[in-house]
Amino acid sequence: MLLGRVIGTVVPAVLVDELSxxxxxxxxxxxxxxxxxxxxxxxxxxxxxAGPGQIIYWVASREAALAxxxxxxxxDDAIVGLVxxxxxxxxxxxx
Amino acid sequence: MILGRxxxxxxxxxxxxxxxxxxxxxxxxxxxxGCPTGGYxxxxxxxxxxxxxxxxILDEGNGARQILDDANAPxxxxxxxxxxxxxxxxx
Numbered sequence: 101m102l103l104g105r106v107i108g109t110v111v112p113a114v115l116v117d118e119l120s121x122x123x124x125x126x127x128x129x130x131x132x133x134x135x136x137x138x139x140x141x142x143x144x145x146x147x148x149x150a151g152p153g154q155i156i157y158w159v160a161s162r163e164a165a166l167a168x169x170x171x172x173x174x175x176d177d178a179i180v181g182l183v184x185x186x187x188x189x190x191x192x193x194x195x
Numbered sequence: 196m197i198l199g200r201x202x203x204x205x206x207x208x209x210x211x212x213x214x215x216x217x218x219x220x221x222x223x224x225x226x227x228x229g230c231p232t233g234g235y236x237x238x239x240x241x242x243x244x245x246x247x248x249x250x251x252i253l254d255e256g257n258g259a260r261q262i263l264d265d266a267n268a269p270x271x272x273x274x275x276x277x278x279x280x281x282x283x284x285x286x
Contacts (some may be wrong), residue, residue, distance in 0.1 A: 101219075101237040101272060103205075108246035132203065132221050132235040139256035146269070149209050157205065157219070157237050159269050163256050167211055180269055181274025186221065194247040 101180060101190045103130040106150050110142055118173040123148055125179065127158060132188065143177040144168055155183040198225040198278065199252045199282075199284035201244050205237055213268045220244060220274060222252055227283060239263070251276035 108126035123145040129138045134155070143158050146167035150156050156179045158164075164178035166172050199222030207214060213226050219238055224234040224268065229249070244250045252274055255258055259273040260266055 101270075102235075103237065133221070146210055146211055157207070159236040159271060161256075163271045165269075166267050171267060176270065181207040181214050183205055183207055185206040186203060187206065188221065189201075189246045194200075194202065 101159050101182065102127060102143045103132065103134070103186065104143070104156050104158050104179075105130055105134075105136075106152050106154045106156060107140060108152055118146065118170070119175065122168055122175075123150075124175070125150055125152075127177070127179070129157065130155070132155075132186065133180060134186070141177050143179050144173070145179045147179055147182060150179050150182055155186075157181055157183060196275070197252050197254050198229070198281065199223060199236065199238070199250050199274075200225055200231070201246055201248050201250060201269070201274075203246075211265065211269060213265060215268060220255075222250060222274070225249065227241050227281065229281060234276075236272045239270055240274045242274060242277065244274045244277055249278040249281075250274045251278055
């Protein structure tokens with residue numbers, strides 16, 4: 101799983117039936133310290149609770165489908181949970 | 196499997212049910228010399244790994260689901276070992 105920030109929503113006009121009940125969100129992948137890294141991607145939101153500005157963690161490929169309900173759906177990436185806090189240990193704590 | 200070092204954890208209250216009661220660890224990826232590659236992964240914990248420890252991370256979905264004993268878990272990365280030392284043949 102990797103971190104990401106929701107940067108927008110996607111409203112499809114026509115969509116395969118399997119995905120019609122799932123919210124689709126634009127997600128900018130993040131480094132572990134919260135900096136944008138790589139190109140934004142569209143994630144299906146398995147939690148149905150994420151919105152723009154929210155930090156989330158997401159999975160890709162088959163795990164993405166498994167994060168959704170129903171799970172046998174054609175997706176690349178899906179949100180598994182919302183992040184309250186990423187606690188990174190200080191260099192002193194890591195010694 | 197990949198080598199990593201536990202550098203943090205993720206706090207999450209709204210999540211998929213598989214995350215309930217489990218610890219999410221932030222692990223930086225290490226190369227064969229033990230140096231950070233710059234990449235990271237958020238992994239589940241199967242063994243009780245702690246901060247700063249060098250760990251072995253299974254980065255494959257079917258193996259991870261087998262360890263969690265849940266055929267539908269949306270999980271790919273899971274910490275499966277704590278590493279004492281990595282020995283490399285000197286070239």
